[in-house]
Amino acid sequence: MLFTSIFFLTLFLPLFLSSYYLCPAIWRNRVALVFSLFFYLWGAPQFLPVVLVVGAGNYWLSHHLGRSSHRRLWLGLGIGIHLAILFYYKYLLFFSGQLSLLLTMLEAPFSLPKLPEILLPLGVSFITFEQISYLMDVYRGDGTPARKLTDYWLFLLLFPHSIAGPIFRWKDLDGQIQHRDLQTGDIFNGFFRFIYGLGKKAVIANIVAFPSDQIYSLPKTEVGFWVSWIAAIGYMLQIYFDFSAYSDMAIGIGQMIGFSFKENFLFPYTANSITDFWKRWHISLTSWFRLYLYIPLGGNRVGEARTYLNVFFVFLVSGLWHGSSWHFVIWGAFHGILILIERFFKISFGAFATFVLVLLGWVLFRATDMGQATTFFRAMAGLSGNPTIITYPFAQILPYRCLVTMVIGLAMIPFEPKIYAFLENNKVGSLVRWTFAGAVYLMAMAGIANSTYNPFIYFRF
Amino acid sequence: MNSRFLIILFLLIPLIPTSRLFFLRGATTAPEKVPLTLSSVWTGKYQEWVEGHFARHVGFYAPLINLDNMINLAFSETRLNSNGCVVIAHNDVLLSPDEVALFRQRKVDWPAIEKKIQLLSEASQKLKKLGIEMKLVFVPSKLSYFVKELPERWQVETPEPRPGLAAVQQAMARLQSLQVPILDVRDILEKIRKETGEIGYPRGGRHLYQLASCEILGMLQKPNFTCFPAVPGVATGNESDIHECLNSFHPFGQREKLSKPGPVQTERKAPRKVLLVGSSFMRELETEARRLKLYEDLHIFYYNKSHENGVSSKPVKIDDEWRNLIKSRDLIVVDFFEPQLDTLGHGFAEQVLREL
Numbered sequence: 001m002l003f004t005s006i007f008f009l010t011l012f013l014p015l016f017l018s019s020y021y022l023c024p025a026i027w028r029n030r031v032a033l034v035f036s037l038f039f040y041l042w043g044a045p046q047f048l049p050v051v052l053v054v055g056a057g058n059y060w061l062s063h064h065l066g067r068s069s070h071r072r073l074w075l076g077l078g079i080g081i082h083l084a085i086l087f088y089y090k091y092l093l094f095f096s097g098q099l100s101l102l103l104t105m106l107e108a109p110f111s112l113p114k115l116p117e118i119l120l121p122l123g124v125s126f127i128t129f130e131q132i133s134y135l136m137d138v139y140r141g142d143g144t145p146a147r148k149l150t151d152y153w154l155f156l157l158l159f160p161h162s163i164a165g166p167i168f169r170w171k172d173l174d175g176q177i178q179h180r181d182l183q184t185g186d187i188f189n190g191f192f193r194f195i196y197g198l199g200k201k202a203v204i205a206n207i208v209a210f211p212s213d214q215i216y217s218l219p220k221t222e223v224g225f226w227v228s229w230i231a232a233i234g235y236m237l238q239i240y241f242d243f244s245a246y247s248d249m250a251i252g253i254g255q256m257i258g259f260s261f262k263e264n265f266l267f268p269y270t271a272n273s274i275t276d277f278w279k280r281w282h283i284s285l286t287s288w289f290r291l292y293l294y295i296p297l298g299g300n301r302v303g304e305a306r307t308y309l310n311v312f313f314v315f316l317v318s319g320l321w322h323g324s325s326w327h328f329v330i331w332g333a334f335h336g337i338l339i340l341i342e343r344f345f346k347i348s349f350g351a352f353a354t355f356v357l358v359l360l361g362w363v364l365f366r367a368t369d370m371g372q373a374t375t376f377f378r379a380m381a382g383l384s385g386n387p388t389i390i391t392y393p394f395a396q397i398l399p400y401r402c403l404v405t406m407v408i409g410l411a412m413i414p415f416e417p418k419i420y421a422f423l424e425n426n427k428v429g430s431l432v433r434w435t436f437a438g439a440v441y442l443m444a445m446a447g448i449a450n451s452t453y454n455p456f457i458y459f460r461f
Numbered sequence: 462m463n464s465r466f467l468i469i470l471f472l473l474i475p476l477i478p479t480s481r482l483f484f485l486r487g488a489t490t491a492p493e494k495v496p497l498t499l500s501s502v503w504t505g506k507y508q509e510w511v512e513g514h515f516a517r518h519v520g521f522y523a524p525l526i527n528l529d530n531m532i533n534l535a536f537s538e539t540r541l542n543s544n545g546c547v548v549i550a551h552n553d554v555l556l557s558p559d560e561v562a563l564f565r566q567r568k569v570d571w572p573a574i575e576k577k578i579q580l581l582s583e584a585s586q587k588l589k590k591l592g593i594e595m596k597l598v599f600v601p602s603k604l605s606y607f608v609k610e611l612p613e614r615w616q617v618e619t620p621e622p623r624p625g626l627a628a629v630q631q632a633m634a635r636l637q638s639l640q641v642p643i644l645d646v647r648d649i650l651e652k653i654r655k656e657t658g659e660i661g662y663p664r665g666g667r668h669l670y671q672l673a674s675c676e677i678l679g680m681l682q683k684p685n686f687t688c689f690p691a692v693p694g695v696a697t698g699n700e701s702d703i704h705e706c707l708n709s710f711h712p713f714g715q716r717e718k719l720s721k722p723g724p725v726q727t728e729r730k731a732p733r734k735v736l737l738v739g740s741s742f743m744r745e746l747e748t749e750a751r752r753l754k755l756y757e758d759l760h761i762f763y764y765n766k767s768h769e770n771g772v773s774s775k776p777v778k779i780d781d782e783w784r785n786l787i788k789s790r791d792l793i794v795v796d797f798f799e800p801q802l803d804t805l806g807h808g809f810a811e812q813v814l815r816e817l
Contacts, residue, residue, distance in 0.1 A: 001508070006516040010476050014469045021465055042508050184464060191468045256468070396558070401536035437471070445475055446529035449522055 001042050003249045004201050004448050012039070013253075020257055021182075029177060032158060032257065033150055039159035040122065047121035051156065054085065058131045059152045062138045062145040075139045079132055086128045089120055094324035123163035125321060127156055129288050134170040136292055143171035151177050160253040164246050166264040166284035173259070180258035188433075190255025192423040195437045195444075197248025202444035204412075205242035206451065207405040208234045211398045216366060220375050228379035230398055235366045236359045237409040240269060243282070269355060269413045273348030274338040277358055285321075289314050308343070312336040322365070327373055331364040475521040483523040485708050523708070530709040551610040554664045555703040560604035560800055561611070569628040570803070577805045578632060581795070582639040584810035587817060588793065595793045597643040598677060599633060600669065600742045601650070602799040603662045629799050636797075643797070649676045656689055657720045663696045664717055665704030668742060670696065674749040675722035681794065682755060686725055694721030699745055725753055734758040734789055738765055738809045739796030746794070747771070760786065765807035779816055787817060 001008050016035045023031050041048050061078045065071050087095075093115055100112045121127075134155070137143035146152035155173050156162065212234035215227050247264035254261040268280035278286050294314045300307040312333070319332020338357060342348060349357060363380070367373035378384045412419070423433070492513055501507035516522065534549055549555060585595045604611065605626075636643050646669070650661035653672060661673040669677075675688035696704075696717050735756045737743040740763075747761050751771060761769045768777045777783070787793070797805055 001512065005512055006475070006519050006522075007512040010472060010519060011515065014472045017469050017472075018466075043505070045503050045505065182465075187465050187468070191471075396561070399533070399536065401533055404536065441471070442525075442528070443532075445521070446525040446532070449516065449519075449525035450529035 001039060003246065004198065004444070006445070006448060009198075009445070009448075017256065025182075028257070029151070029154055033154045036154065036157040036159040036162065040157055040162060043163065044122040046119070047124075050085075050121065051127060052153065054081070054131065055153055055156050056149055057081070058135060059146055059149050062135060062152075065135070065139055066145065071139060075135060078135045082128050082131050082135075086124060089118055089124050091320075091324045093118055123165075126165050126167055127162065129167050129285075129292075130156060130170075133167070133288060133292055137170055143169070143174065146170070146174070147178075158259075160250040160259075161261070164243075164250075165282075166247055166250060166261060167288050168261070168284070169287075172262060176259050180260075182258045186255050186258070189424045190252045190257075192252070192433055192437055193255060193420075194249050194252025195440050196419070196423055197245040197250075197252055198444045199440035200241045200245035200248060202447040203440065204405055204409050205238050205245060206447055207402055208241065208409055209238045210234075211402050211406075212238060212366070214397055216368070216372070220372075223375055223379045223384060225379055225382050225384070227397060228376045228384075231366075232359055232363050232376065232380065233410075234402070234406060236269075236362045237406060239362060239365070240265075241409060267413065267416050269358070270351065271354050271358075272351045273342055273354055274335060274357060275342050276348070277354055278335070278339070285318070289318055293317060308340050311339055311343070315339070325369070327364050327367050327370050330370065330373075331361055334361050334364060475519050475525070478520040479524055480520065483527065485523045485526060527708050527710045530707060534707070534709050549612075551612060552664070554607045554610045555666075555707070556604055556607070556611070557667050557703065560602050569624050571628065571631070574628065574632055574802060574805060575635065577810070578635050578639065578641075580810035580814060581636070581806050582641050584806075584813040585641050587813060588787075591788060591817065593787070593790050593793060595642065595795065596681065597636065597641055597795050597797050598681075598739075598742075598746075599643055599645045599647070600796055600798045601647050603667065605799070606650075606660045606662055625802070629802055632797075632802060632805065644677065644680055646673065646677060649673060649680065652676065653720075657691055659719055663700040663719055665696060666700040666702050668699040668702065668745050670700045670719055671745075671749065672720050672722050674745045675725065675753070678746060678750055678753065678755060679725075681792065688722035688725055690723050691720035692723045693718060695719070698748075699741070722749075733791045735760070736787070736790045736793045737761040737796075738793065738807060740764060740798050740801065742796050742798055743794070758789075762807075762809065765809050765812075779812060784816060787813065 001012060003009075012035075016031075019035070020028055020031050037048070040051065058078060061074060065074055068074050096112055096115055103111055134143070134146075134152075138145050146155065151174075154177060155168065155170060158173075161168060212231040215223070215231035215234075218227070244265040251261045251263070262284065264282060264284050266280040266283065268277050271277035271280050294310055297310045297313065298306055299310065302310070313336075315332045315336030316329060317332070318335075319329045322328045322331070338349075348354075360377075360380075363376050364373050367376060375384070492510060494514075495501050495507045495510035497507055581597065588595045633643070633645075646661075650669075650673060653659060653661050653676065657672075659670075659672075661669050663670045671694075672688055672691055679686045679688060696719055700719070701717075733756050735750070735758070737747055737760070743761055744763065747759060747769075750756055750759055759771065762777050763769060766777055768775050795806060795809055
């Protein structure tokens with residue numbers, strides 16, 4: 001069930017909110033858990049038992065950590081199990097494929113058996129990282145074990161964030177699960193934030209996706225200079241407006257039920273360096289890598305060369321987290337190298353160069369493989385030898401609505417802080433905010449109704 | 462009432478029933494109902510069906526779709542939805558993208574087309590020996606009549622003559638040189654234009670209009686009959702199909718007034734058993750032939766994939782029934798729709814040569 005499905009918007013969410021608001025405060029966690037279980041069950045019934053059982057095991061382990069004399073061993077075992085689950089579902093096929101390829105190249109006398117398709121559980125990467133962070137925080141004493149298993153399940157499965165983030169830390173939510181206030185102002189702010197996210201997804205991201213989807217499916221010989229740039233800019237806008245929209249909706253729903261989730265995006269395309277970009281993009285993931293990988297590796301306390309190695313390794317892993325394919329790994333390496341350049345030369349690339357470099361990175365990210373990425377880079381540099389425009393009508397590749405939406409999207413980037421301020425300013429006349437919400441909701445619902453399939457990009461991870 | 466419930470009411474607005482005021486036009490196929498079973502829930506198919514079913518029955522579904530299409534069409538001369546994409550040309554002419562595709566086509570696999578032409582020629586000879594007449598009907602692209610209306614943004618610089626269009630002319634010449642009987646609908650449309658001043662394609666439809674279909678049947682029928690004098694009418698059915706499936710508040714390509722066939726006097730010498738093979742243009746001929754009660758027995762192989770007889774439909778299957786059906790025909794009509802040059806003959810000639 002997607003946040004942008006009519007079923008969610010007009011049935012699940014109103015039903016959930018009605019039940020939540022009508023029940024006594026002490027029942028609200030139970031209502032949230034029941035609806036969250038239903039939400040996950042609805043989307044991935046075969047994986048709910050896995051999440052519940054592994055979650056229960058992690059809960060038990062977190063309590064056992066405090067009592068055991070082999071704390072380190074238990075922690076390693078717990079993390080190992082989570083990584084093994086993630087590896088099985090997300091990376092086994094990729095690595096076995098690569099190994100098979102290697103064996104063929106080496107003309108080995110044996111080959112690996114062909115593995116059957118493995119379905120990726122909904123939000124497995126997000127849930128795994130939350131389980132690991134919980135265990136490590138408890139081990140480090142940076143949080144106390146959950147008092148009740150149902151609290152822990154609620155932390156893992158709370159439906160606004162369970163399948164596409166943001167990635168929570170237990171200590172950020174623990175207190176809120178125990179007690180939270182429902183302030184009318186926050187509820188309305190959350191609602192407007194949710195509607196704004198819905199608009200970003202359905203009115204902008206889905207529209208700017210149209211040209212880039214079409215261009216990325218063109219044959220190699222059709223990818224010329226202009227279309228490759230249109231595709232790159234279109235995708236850059238799509239991925240931001242899509243993914244940040246999901247975070248907006250998650251944060252908005254959270255606010256509507258009294259939670260205060262941390263921001264996951266802070267206007268990343270206004271960053272003036274790659275380092276700055278990563279402080280603003282998918283903040284919950286970047287924080288996770290810093291706290292649970294970079295720092296345990298020694299961070300910047302282990303000498304300059306090791307620090308550089310640590311940074312680069314973290315970005316390689318981050319690339320692999322995004323997808324089991326080499327072009328994701330190379331995308332991670334690309335960002336890692338850029339950050340190392342900034343560190344080594346003590347420079348920042350500046351806003352414009354950062355914007356362009358991030359855009360080039362998204363070409364690697366969006367391509368289906370390295371061959372396609374190379375095709376696009378050559379075309380963007382004017383070296384493809386293909387026609388500058390295209391043999392397809394421009395109107396079909398870039399309809400006016402998409403062009404206008406791309407321009408609006410680009411223009412919105414520097415003004416987003418003001419838009420958020422407007423949405424959260426209770427002093428702004430309610431008529432203005434309601435009119436804004438009504439117009440956005442109408443446009444979004446029109447787009448959603450007119451489409452049959454509307455997945456979020458980040459569901460792949 | 463607590464003000465927070467305003468939010469819930471707001472979200473529920475799309476559930477207000479509006480089906481008496483707004484409705485969707487055009488043909489759609491509702492997904493098959495998925496029964497509630499453990500297996501269907503486990504695989505997620507039931508949930509998928511419920512979500513789709515719910516969405517289609519939300520009160521505001523139709524106006525929302527109309528609104529979105531209106532925005533798309535007003536901005537972009539096209540629908541962004543890949544299903545039923547439409548190009549809006551000037552003067553409310555509605556075109557299908559495959560028409561534009563032919564116009565912009567740069568590369569043509571001529572050896573493959575030449576082979577199809579050879580096979581059609583051989584199949585035509587073989588059927589003739591069996592006493593069966595086979596005729597090709599060349600249906601020109603709608604765009605060729607409205608090319609001046611195509612917005613500049615939709616045009617692409619290609620060398621003249623445009624390779625796609627040149628290949629069609631080459632194919633026509635080759636078919637004629639091999640003496641494959643061929644009926645050129647362009648001649649019929651020219652005749653209609655002279656008689657009524659109308660182009661044979663309605664602005665809001667993908668297909669030829671009824672008068673043209675009637676005239677084609679007149680040319681195929683021996684002795685000929687004529688559908689003139691035509692009577693005034695309004696575009697209906699296939700004549701307005703793109704307009705019908707547009708579902709936009711904006712009146713693009715709204716129903717237009719055009720000439721319809723008048724009363725037709727047919728002089729049938731003998732009952733004729735006919736098979737039509739091809740695209741939806743053959744369906745138009747079928748509809749018109751059934752209306753005029755022209756043939757004793759009429760079958761259609763829609764894209765040579767689905768066998769329809771006016772009552773039921775089943776996949777085309779090569780068996781004794783198929784052989785008997787072909788052998789019992791007096792006339793077999795195969796369409797050659799201009800934008801579909803690549804699939805000329807729909808594989809029917811190969812089957813005839815192999816199986817008969």
